[in-house]
Amino acid sequence: MTRKQRRLTLIAAGGAIIAVALALVLTAMRDTIVFFRAPSDIVTMDIKPGTRLRLGGLVAEGSIVREPGQRVVFVVKDANHAITVNYTGMLPDLFREGQGVVAEGVLGPDRRFTADSVLAKHDERYMPREVADTLKKQGLWQHTGDADPAGATQ
Amino acid sequence: MIVELGHFALTLALALSLVQFILPLWGALANDEPLMNVAGPAALGTFAAVAFAFLALVHAYVTSDFSVLNVVENSHTLKPTLYKISGVWGNHEGSMLLWVFILALFAALVATARHTLPLRLRALTLSVQALIAAAFLLFLLVSSNPFTRVNPAPFEGQDLNPILQDIGLAIHPPLLYIGYVGISISFSFAAAALIEGRIDALWARAVRPWTLTAWVFLTLGIAMGSYWAYYELGWGGWWFWDPVENASFMPWLAATALLHSTVVMEKRDALKVWTILLAIVGFSLSLLGTFLVRSGVLTSVHTFATDPARGAFILGILVFFIGGAFALFAWRAPLLRHGGLFAPVSREGALVLNNLFLATACATVFIGTLYPLALESLTGEKISVGAPYFEATFLPIMLPLLFLIPIGQTLAWKRGELLGAAQRLMGAFALAIAAGLAVIAITEGGPVLAIVSIGLGFFIIFGAVSDTITRCWPKGAQLGVVWRRAVGLPRSAWGTTLAHAGVGVVVIGIAASAWSTEDITLVKPGGRVQVGPYSLRLDGVFPRAFGNYREEVARFMVSHHGRDIGALEASKRLYTTRGMPTTEAGIMTIGLGQLYVSLGDNEADGAIGLRAYWKPYVTLIWLGSIIMAAGGLLSLTDRRIRVGVPRRRIHVAAVPAE
Incomplete structure (x- = not known):
């Protein structure tokens, strides 16, 4: 093999791998991305039923209903709207009424949301950032830490 | 009092690291030997100061000194002593102090490895390392001082986040940080080579043990973190493709590539510019990881209390070092003498492919991790890129790479023969097929991909072992000869075998999850x-x-x-x-x-x-990682690394100069 051929082989191999990777990335980006939506977005944006979403907001006070078989129904709300969520399975330890939550799942035709995973915060000083941002935008933001003076000074 | 001394020690460390940055750099540029020699003592001094500050904070935690804000926020008298100590780095300020501590530790180790490094290279490397330390010390002192007092002191602390009260916190962050920050040494070496405008096999040999050390700890740290998340979060998963996990995984991919490219550089004096680039990219990814984790710009299952204001400072450090390094690279890399090209079918050809695959895989993880951030800052749209993306992009790129491991290992340097390699791998391949068939027979079917992956895992293990066997066992040799050959094989060869076998074990463990x-x-x-x-x-x-x-x-x-x-x-x-x-x-x-x-x-x-x-077989994922790390450690004990060959060459060069 001449020097030129060797260089060409190297460039071709690199080009091929990068092209394949690019194709994979682009298809995956089209198919697997999940958008974050607040309840108001779902109402105002007229999202098609069957779309996979991450729904974020506050768990409405008094809305958690536990049914037999580890089924849970609760309402996620923001300043203007509320969406009912069905979920079967284990809830995070810090899942509580009046606190931030992000549920990932599918929007049904009746605007009920069926979640397959529910994330709450991980630490009582911390709230899912998307939820915090939405609430700030709607002027609803308040520090939700449980009387945590040091947390407030940070 | 100890707390104030700790604070003072941090300030002193900043001053010392500035000395360590300026004087040796000046010395190297002016060719002034005494000035270059300042680097060593200055690095040791910086380390001593940072170590004192770190111990002062540990002391405050162990004695539950609630006049220190950091202790109040993260400790409690009832907490077991082990968690009091690990609580030191279970928060932002303390973990950044640990970061700087390890940074200084590595600089001190380079300073003591004086016999294996040429003076100029050592001086320049320590100088760059000092600049990084200075930046982070400044960050600590200005925005994240762990020694801030509160007055009046409360009677009791607020306790550490319960999720962090675990043996995992005692082990995982130190391991991961040694790996993360250890790559800074490779970065400093690369920057030093660029400043010097010279790079050779000697450089590759000098950098290799440091990269290997960082890689071993990074491997263990990631594996440990994965196991911790597995048992602590209670979700049964061991990898979530979470941004913070990716932040540690990207430097690992880069370090793995760097490890393989330095081999080519050492043996064949090629891939120089690429190796330098990898070292820069590797540490840039470490810095990026630090930024992502500490700034709170990402939502992650691993994000604890964070403060976006500090993010801006780390972002500044990030931009300065990454931008600076790439600028230096663009300016000086053309000066480096290019190595020769080589045959595509050869050990070095296979290693180039390895680097291509690893770099591409790293890029897909990078895109998946940062795309949501980029999109949000550009359009305000919030999206999440989850496991399905990574399974659709990362895995298809890794599978061919895994298949290539035994083949690359079997090919000879310079001119390899595919046919010969295939013949030597026939046994391993047949055994792997047999293993796959056995799986089908025992499990009464399972996903095809999982069965193929198990076969692949066995192929990697058998391939690694068979390569070692053929090297020790020429046809018809007597047992005594085989023994002598096996003993005579360099430790790094045994290390390679062990590390690759570990990869195979991990692959089997992951594939077995299809039957859970x-x-x-x-x-x-x-x-x-x-x-x-x-x-x-x-x-x-x-x-x-x-x-x-x-x-x-x-x-x-x-x-x-x-x-x-x-x-x-x-x-x-x-x-x-x-x-x-x-x-x-x-x-x-x-x-x-x-x-x-x-x-x-x-x-x-x-x-x-x-x-x-x-x-079933889930523990293989972590056991395999430990085997990989053990392979790296074994390789570190290799004679070439222990003895430090360059010493003689320096000596010879020094004689005629007198």
Whole structure:
């Protein structure tokens, strides 16, 4: 093999791998991305039923209903709207009424949301950032830490 | 008093690191030997100062000195001593101090390795390392001072986040940081080579042990973190493609590529510019990881209390070092003498392919991790890129790379023969096919990809072993000869074999997850649940209290074919200080598999909800990682690294100069 051929082989191999990777990335980006939506977005944006979403907001006070078989129904709300969520399975330890939550799942035709995973915060000083941002935008933001003076000074 | 001394030591360390940055750099540019020699003592001094500051903070934690804000926020007198110590780095300020501590530690180690490094290279490397340390020390002092006092001091602390009160916090962050920050040495070496405008096989040999050390710790740190998340979060998963996990995984991919490209550079004096670039990219990814984790710009299961204001400072450091390094690279890299090209079918050709695959895989992870951030800052649209993306991009790129491992290892340097390599690998390949068929026979079918992956895992293991065998065992040789050859084989060759076999073990462990079973169910006391081949009987639920928490424990008896094999306890805890509940999974290791039970909510009729998994061979994932790290360690004990060949060459060069 001449020097030129060797260089060409190297460039071709690199080009091929990068092209394949690019194709994979682009298809995956089209198919697997999940958008974050607040309840108001779902109402105002007229999202098609069957779309996979991450729904974020506050768990409405008094809305958690536990049914037999580890089924849970609760309402996620923001300043203007509320969406009912069905979920079967284990809830995070810090899942509580009046606190931030992000549920990932599918929007049904009746605007009920069926979640397959529910994330709450991980630490009582911390709230899912998307939820915090939405609430700030709607002027609803308040520090939700449980009387945590040091947390407030940070 | 000790606290003030600790604060003062940090300031002193900043001053010393500035000395360590300026004088040796000046010395190297002016060719002034005494000035270059300042680097060593200055690095040791910086390290001593930072170590003192670190110990001062540890002391404040152990003695529960609640006049220090950091201790108040993250500790409690009732906390066990081990968690008091690990609590030091269980928060932002303390973990950044640990970061700087390890940075200084590595600089001190380079300073003491004086016999294996040429003076100029050492001086320049330490100078660059000092600049990084100075930046982070400034960050600590200006925005994240761990020694801030509170007045009046409260009587009791607010306790550490319960999720962090675990042996995992004692082990995982130090390991990961040694790996993360260890790559800074490779970066400093690369920058030094660029400033010097010269790079050769000697450089590759000097950098290799440091990269290898960082890689070993990074491997262990990631594996440990994965196991910790697995048992602590109670979700049964061991990898979530979470941004913070990716942040540690990207430097690992870059370090793995760097490890392989330095081999080519050392043996064949090629791939120089690429190796320099990899070293820069590797540490840039470490810095990026630090930024992502510490600034709170990402939502992650691993994000704890964070402060976006500090993010701007780290972003500044990030931009300065990455931008600076790339500018230096663009300016100086053309000066480096290019090595020769080489045949595509050869060991070095295979290593180039390895680098291409690893770099591409790293790029796909990079895109998946940062795309949501980029999109949000550009359009305000919030999206999440989750596991499906990474499974669709990362895995297809890794599979061919994995298949290439045994082939590359079998090819000869310079001119390899595919046919010869194929012949030598026939045995390993046949055994791997046999293993795949055995899996099909035993499991009565399973996903095709999983079966193929198990075969692939065995191919990697057998390929690694068969390569070693052919090297030790020429046809018809006597046992004595084989023994002498095996002993004579360099340790790095054994290390390669072990590390590659470890990769195979990990692949098998991951593939076996296709056969894991999961069940979400309800059980009443005395009731039974069938999980995979095991039966669980709920013996009872009882309360228990311990130190700073109280818990509700569910006790199960595990039986297999009607025979009891042991008890398993899962619990729900309430940490009283913070009023925070946690779920503690109950795990029983049976053979190489694990039974995993995590508790849910109680039902009105006395039944408890639970999620139970049987995960066959799951421990192979972590055992394989440990084998990989062990291979790296074995390679570190290689004679070439221990003896430090360059010494003689320096000596010879020094004689005619006098």
